[in-house]
Amino acid sequence: MLWVLLPVVAAIFYGIGSYVENHVVDNEFQRKKAGAFILSRIPIFCISLIVLLLIFGRSVFMVTPMDALGLMLAGAINVIGSVYYLKALREGDTVDITIFSQVGPLISLGLGVVMLNEKINSSQSLGFLFIMAGACVVALMSDGKKKHTPDFRVAGITLISIFFSMLSDVVYVYFLNRGGTTNLVLFGQTFFFFQIGSLVAMIVAAVLFEGWRSALGKVFIHGKKKKANYGLAMIENITWGIADSLAKLGLILTPVVALFSAVGRASGLFVSLFITFAVSKMFPRLIRIKKMSKQAVFRYMLSAILIVVGIIVMV
Secondary structure (H helix, E strand, O other): OHHHHHHHHHHHHHHHHHHHHHHHHHHHOOHHHHHHHHHHHHHHHHHHHHHHHHHHHHHHHOOOHHHHHHHHHHHHHHHHHHHHHHHHHHHOOHHHHHHHHOOHHHHHHHHHHHHHOOOOOHHHHHHHHHHHHHHHHHHOOOOOOOOOOOOHHHHHHHHHHHHHHHHHHHHHHHOOOOOOOOHHHHHHHHHHHHHHHHHHHHHHHHHHOHHHHHHHHHHHOOOOOHHHHHHHHHHHHHHHHHHHHHHHHHHHHOOOHHHHHHHHHHHHHHHHHHHHHHHHHHOOOOOOOOOOOHHHHHHHHHHHHHHHHHHHHHO
16 A cells, blocks of 8 residues: 555655746756756765665665666666656646656556566556546646647657656666565665666766756856755755655555556646645746636546546555
């Protein structure tokens, strides 16, 4: 049951981080340099490695060299996915990104079958379909006044981001070597090397892409809003760090990666909607949302029911 709860809680922190991230990237970064924001996470990744060492001690190193390299690869792949996600946020419409992000569990299911030889039983399959249906009810919802035409460039960038994100999860699970250790110790070992891989990838990017370094300097060192941007970046880093920790622990506990992904993606939809609604009420000048029609309310309720039913069926 815990593996169902963890992606839901992680989605809350991901949602907060994404909202802050979207604000900074949209207002401070040029389109071609949106990926530079990923470099702002380097300090928090260093801190997380120190924290993991303090908590788990030498046990984090008790993994085989092959498993360590595989987990580091998973971290590097995740950074690639994050860069494309930032590009999608900078160029795209939130509706498009939300719609195309729902293919994540399907990609995860395919990768899980091929790479992990995962199999899902009939109840898990039924629950998966219920959750995907509930997510699609919200993602494909229209206001009924005009036809929405997706931006296929943004669709492509989003799909690339989702593919690398799902691939990272599957590679992470592939190199889990339980070896009789507790789930908590296993989390410490695997997340430590995952973070190292992510950190190395970000440092390599910082060395190779001079334009990213200059963009980061303009936003956080020389910009007029540098203090505010730095504060927002710290909020984003902390929330994403917590979310990543919960997500990786959930991946250790989940029976099938695609099921974990389905719960997380569906939860993310409702978290994003809730955050948008809450911000619009607290800061009406920042965001204004239209009054929801009865049809929209019905679809939200139907979506929630489908997702809850899907989770109950799976568990």
